[in-house]
Amino acid sequence: MSFLVIGECVADIVRDPGAADVVHPGGSPANVAYGLARLGRDTTLLTQLADDPSGRLIAGHLTGAGVRLAVGGVPARTPSAVVSLDARGHASYAFDIAWTLTAGEPPATPEPVRHVHLGSLAAVTEPGAATVLALTGRLRPTATVSYDPNVRPALMGGHATAVERVERCVALADLVKASDEDLAWLYPGEAPEAVAARWLGLGPAVVLVTRGGSGSLAVTRDHTVAAGAPAATVVDTVGAGDSFMSAVLDALAGRDRAGLAALGPDDLARVLARAAAAAAVTVSRSGARPPDREELDAALGGAGRPPRPPPPGGGGGWGGGRAGGVEL
Template structure:
């Protein structure tokens, strides 16, 4: 296991037609999507959570296993699975979550699991941080692996689940301080710091202790900030978008997979990575996310598909010069 993820696993029910109550179920949850994406992108990946023994939990376990994710750290419970209902709008997606007392929200391993020595990246974030006991045990797991693994934080803010946004923003500052790499969307940034320039929020994250901050802007690409460096921006590939669910999760997975390919295995190596290498990392992540958007639901691409898309883009760039 080179990459580990912890957090929720749920069933996304997406509205199939506007104005109806017809929904189509997909395995989901931000950490689960990212875990599957990491595995499809060729890195040994493990998932730390608790799944229900109900019919949805069985589907989630089977889905992880079919995608090559290590499930040996997953606990089981007779608590219900988390369910999420998603309605697409022209600009974004609206969510309704059913999480209280669910199996993943009550994850409380004792003692904490010991990650294998070869694990180099540990991801946390999303709605798993909104309920105890899971939120506290996740924080304990991150603290136990600080300095040994590259800690990746994706807030994946879901305002419909947050009763007190002011308190949430204060808590988010502590999560930023636990992370080496922070990835957030422009929507996350606006919810966390309304009216504040994105670069100012990135500076706050760096001041809290993060080594690198990346903000994604959908089809407008992504920007990286590091202390002592100019901001770096990469464009997003142009694709026919079918669905944006899972795009941000696939981008996050692409970052870790590509950073490993560039030899980053410890937190301090994020600082040593040069501009051109960072551009390659973000371009890889953006291409993986774009390919995910060409299919219904969260459906991350394989490593081969990303390499083929990058090669096609490079060939097109060369041809356009002549």
């Protein structure tokens, strides 16, 4: 099965009090593509990268995990984000990002694309967002679609416009994942369950809500399933939600629209457990560094050993840090 992820790559400049800055490959869609490839899935990322040190770092990181890169236009510089960590390892962001994707055709892949993932800034930031949505619409008749808004208020323009653009993407998707923080900004004062129910009315079969240390929620037209978050040693939370997303897509690979609509409570609980375990591995080490299949199986099996580091290129270290629940 072939996955196509469309979206931005970002050089995450991680700033931890008392430590030197460390540059990690990042960007929510790029992290999802990396996570899928780490789990052994055939994955192409349609993105933009400049020929600069950050661009080369990110390209090496992605291709080293097996991600196939397709570039739709070369920006003047690779987008970047300064990621500041607080005492709990929780991340806040300051961005230098432009998105001008110009690819007119879906990229060539060894097999037909059966799933398209879009999200974050690339799905709502013009002029590139128009290309993202047009390509997704062309592929949707033969591929399922997932979407993660990964809200960044500072880059999304006016609130009403941002909500309209997010809902346009929700309507294209079969599966949507959002954090409770995303929903709180988009729909202040509304319960996540109420937002999920409304989004289901726009078209998706499944809406997932991550709630940090409080776990996660899966909502379909017939079922609502809640799951807790496993205990984890938190080094930082960068990429935890993206790792959750890639594990969800891996767990549901091969299901068509009817299959997604038919998910029962036990199915949903298994998906949430697997995704939460992937996020727990990710927060146990620095940067957006999701597990491979062996690590994920070990985490689910309670093997009691720390995960090994992923291949070189991600930067940073792992182990140690602060105890606490998973932050998604």
